[in-house]
Amino acid sequence: MEDTLIYNLKIKSVIHDYEVDFTNNFAKSLDEELLDGDFIILDSKIAELYSQDLTPFLSRHKSILINANEQQKSYQGIIPVIQTLINEGFRKNHRLVAIGGGITQDITAFIASIMYRGVKWIFFPTTLLAQGDSCIGSKTSINFGEYKNQVGGFYPPNRIIIYPDFMKSLSDKEMKSGMGEMLHYFVVSGEADFRMYESNFMNAFNDKDVLAQIVAKSLEIKKGYIEKDEFDQNIRQVFNYGHSFGHAIESLTKYRIPHGIAVSYGMDMANYLSVDMGLVKDSVRREIRSILENIWKGFPLADIDVDTFIQALRKDKKNVGNQLGLILNKGYGQIFKQLIDVDKIFVDRIRQYFKDELNDL
Ligand SMILES: NC(=O)c1ccc[n+]([C@@H]2O[C@H](COP(=O)([O-])OP(=O)(O)OC[C@H]3O[C@@H](n4cnc5c(N)ncnc54)[C@H](O)[C@@H]3O)[C@@H](O)[C@H]2O)c1
Ligand SMILES: [Zn+2]
The missing domain is CATH 3.40.50.1970 (Rossmann fold)
Known part of the structure; x- marks a missing residue:
């Protein structure tokens, strides 16, 4: 060409x-x-x-x-x-x-x-x-x-x-970080875009045209939101999906886990809580997780101290008063913000996630 x-x-x-x-x-x-x-x-x-x-x-x-x-x-x-x-x-x-x-x-x-x-x-x-x-x-x-x-x-x-x-010279870690970061746009966008990402995921790692298409689509999705809410006052905030938990993971692992991989864990945590709260079907969480597992494979979380993790979550810019401003999942294209109390039930769920959900890594 x-x-x-x-x-x-x-x-x-x-x-x-x-x-x-x-x-x-x-x-x-x-x-x-x-x-x-x-x-x-x-x-x-x-x-x-x-x-x-x-x-x-x-x-x-x-x-x-x-x-x-x-x-x-x-x-x-x-x-x-x-x-x-x-x-x-x-x-x-x-x-x-x-x-x-x-x-x-x-x-x-x-x-x-x-x-x-x-x-x-x-x-x-x-x-x-x-x-x-x-x-x-x-x-x-x-x-x-x-x-x-x-x-x-x-x-x-x-x-x-x-x-x-x-991308030819980029490490596997940075490739996976980029793929993880882009995935959140496709889940926020809706089922058709998620399926596009899902079906091209494996090929994206070795076919530069497929990867370029995912990059272009990711930017197109983001464009739709930043043009309406450039200063992050309302609708753009859904792109914090996976990020409250992701930032806490980055901070606790002292950036050993790169951003997009931390966000991948964060999306799974948001989905896990969303299933637990009856907001979304477990099958949706499983579908997304089967991609996420490929992204975080090789980058396991070391022991996370739950109290320190909760403290890190409390620093998030989206929090209001004592409540956490979490981005949760009601389904593809239905990602939304909800204020959540940091009560015993919430802390127990987070503890349970780290104890039960990441064992097979
Ligand atoms: N401004 C924003 O909207 C925005 C959004 C997301 C993240 N960020 C910030 O971006 C930073 C992370 O950026 P990043 O993930 O792009 O990585 P980076 O700039 O930290 O680079 C990651 C590593 O890859 C190397 N590298 C860069 N290009 C390479 C290539 N083509 N081949 C081989 N190695 C290459 C770099 O030298 C570095 O070692 C964070 O500080 C984050 O806060 C900003
Ligand atoms: Zn990000």
Whole structure:
């Protein structure tokens, strides 16, 4: 295929509209995108793995390498980046061009939003999670101390270019994390989209066209919600499905379990509680779980202390007063938010889940 751009999605935003393009020629797309004065913010692993493609651009444009870890995504971590931009003559009319996963994205977006009261930025997502989820939706957060994503705002890129071939170098862990993260969109969307994901799941790991279709569908589903509720005030909140529990798992395992795999456990916990409360049939939970088991296989949870887990759940941004704001399941396409008391019944259910449900892993 010689065509550079093979798919296009337009996203409406209160801040500014933007487009997502897919490309099968990374070097050509980067060449067409880069303007004089643009600064490349690059995941150091991508710099290493794709040095042949990148070398000509790195000799023509200034760049900053990012070590993609959660410590880097913090006030302290971004100080040297801002310092370099100022020292090297970055101006308000120049742009930041981010190439990397969600960490590189969040660092670049956050800096772009505050630098000179806002500069333009372009994003080439290189992980499955960033391609199929985080690249759209405008969220820009960095961590504060030990707490994740505490400081930030909404500031979408001016353009996103997806090169599906970046997936070739992605580890099994990051592939599964991306597949887990995307699954929650398909359950929220409804049964037809869930069946599409389910029937393509296995092939997605070794057929890049199948994977690109899942990525595109995931973005289309997300687009429908972020265009109506960009600032996460109402309907977008259903995408926290699996996330209250997932964040607690990430925090208790000190990020040993990556986000999309933690969310996969989180979806199963939400489904388990939903069955227990008579909201959804057990068969629905089983169908979803048979995919989730493939995602979390090889990434078992070590002993989870239930009291510490409940404490972590209490930190969730969606909680109201003493109640937890959980996203529960009434069926495909019927994911909803419910306030739940942290009473003995709830704590016992969580204890029972960890005791009985994860034994065969
Ligand atoms: N802003 C948002 O809307 C949003 C949404 C979801 C998650 N996030 C954030 O994204 C972060 C997680 O992002 P992520 O999962 O994309 O991963 P990441 O950026 O942490 O990268 C994961 C690992 O993969 C490596 N990597 C990246 N691309 C690669 C490639 N093509 N081949 C080989 N290795 C590659 C990185 O160097 C890193 O080691 C978290 O900090 C999370 O909070 C943000
Ligand atoms: Zn997520």
